[in-house]
Amino acid sequence: MDTAFKMTFLNPNSAVIGLFVVCVLTRLLFPKRLPAPLPPGPPPKPLIGNLKDLPSAQDQDWIHWWKFKDLYGPISSLTTWGQTFIILNDARFAVELFEHRSKWHSDRPHMRFAGEMSGCGNILGFMRWTNRPKAIRKAMNKEIGSKAAISRFNGLQKVEARRFLLRVLQSPKDLTDHIRKEAGAVVLKLTYGYTIEPHARDPLVDLADVAMQYFSLVGRYGDWLVDFVPFLKYLPAWFPGAEFVRIAQKSTQAFLEFGGKPYAFTKQQMSQDNFHQSYLSNLLESEDVKPGSEREYVIKWSAASLYAGGADTTVSTMSCFFLAMALYPEVQRKAQEEIDRVVGERLPEFSDRESLPYIEAMVKELLRWHPVVTAGVSHVSTHDDMCNGYFIPKGSNIINNVWAFTRDPEVYSEPNEFKPERFLGENPELDPRRLVFGFGRRICPGRVLADSAVYINIAESLAVFNITKKVENGKVIEPKVSFQPGLISHPEPYEVTVKPRSPVHEELIRAVEVDYPWEPSHAADLEQVKY
Secondary structure (H helix, E strand, O other), X not given: OOHHHOOOXXXXXXXXXXXXXXXXXXXXXXXXXXXXXXXXXXXXXXXXXXXXXXXXOOOOHHHHHHHHHHXXXXXXXXXXXXXXXXXXXXXXXXXXXXXXXXXXXXXXXXXXXXXXXXXXXXXXXXXXXXXXXXXXXXXHHHHHXXXXXXXXXXXXXXXXXXXXXXXXXXXXXXXXXXXXXHHHHHHHHHHHOOOOOOOOOOHHHHHHHHHHHHHHHHOOOOOOHHHOOHHHHHOOOOOOOOXXXXXXXXXXXXXXXXHHHHHHHHHHHHHOOOOOOOXXXXXXXXXXXXXXXXXXXXXHHHHHHHXXXXXXXXXHHHHHHHHHHHHOHHHHHHHHHHHHHHOXXXXXXXXXXXXXXXXXXXXXXXXXXXXXXXXXXXXXXXXXXXXXXXXXXXXXXXXXXXXXXXXXXXXXXXXXXXXXXXXXXXXXXXXXXXXXXXXXXXXXXXXXXXXXXXXXXXXXXXXXXXXXXXXXXXXXXXXXXXXXXXXXXXXXXXXXXXXXXOXXXXXXXXXXHHHOOOOOOOHXXXXXXXX
């Protein structure tokens, strides 16, 4: 997917340009008087305001916004074409606005490109703050909103984590593919009762990969000119410079399948009384859901939102884990010593978690070191407000730079280092789970599930594997430490070596095929589904 078409529009006709210029000039000539100054920021240019101060699609937006902290302070702003952006580089302001005054700052931008044109508007994270997302969150909180609720799926997570170990043992070069497959296996079984292809590509795992690529590409508000100039959405796909329309069409098709196909699969299995208990089946069984009703929409897209959250976010975190272990062998050694001492010659269980404080600290540090959604998802203010002496106009788009929060040296000592020890002892540093899963009414409803997935995967991986830098022809190859731009940020491809710690540990890995034989896949059943 080519992201070079960000905010591209070539050769517009003069009438359209004229209308646009009139609108802009009206705002410039008759500006609204503000009761207090906006937060500081770069000076605007004539007509376009701070358009050139927005990050490009190729930029690591968290780094782009982080630089504003040195230039303008912990809260800054810019404006372009009547839209005010407030940038928060200090978590205190995010707490103040999104938690203490959440009723005023919990909306989302009107995302014409991502929401209307690209099919992402049905995913919870992009929804405006109305009764619909409230109902979706209520459904999700009922099924996955607590440790007690999530514990029902501990067995599923444990089995798929063990199968992940086996895949890595058999083909360590395909590490990232194995991470994706395991994440897909868990979220599809948990959400829809769907069993993936165990030894080949799976259609729903592949569908999730495609949809989430589009999700990350189109989901950053401000990357696409149509968000500021609405009439551009009416351009035909063949029009010069309208590649963004073709991207939107492909994204829409991907999300129609993403939301519709697995939902129809579960309903078909239930109609045949041949289904596995799942998030979706529990909701459908608990009430009479009429086709086409608002309740069906809520249930269908709450499941799809869970599918979206689980299909990609854990992948990013676990990819960071293997990279960090190669870079910080002393951390790996301490973790393995704790597992050996507490667990012994078996694989860690969920019941061991409270007895593994260093592993628990590693979970926190992994979430802090590189947050999955580095610059958060923008909030929109529904009322005029003040923050730190500055005016926050109604309709402001508030960017909470989560990466800056987790790298704040006033909160985290040596923030660039991977140090689980920071969360141990008598004066532990701030738990990053208070920062990385969002704030207030927009906090991630799948955070408990994500946290448990990270724990079981890193505990079992460290129990049986040594993760080291790759050595080629006697030369150590330093893994590349760089992160991809996008709404959900992944590490750039890197190479590490993953080997079992001993023959005993290899036997532990291989035992999964005896302890938990492979189940038949539902991929063939999916081919018969109509949606």
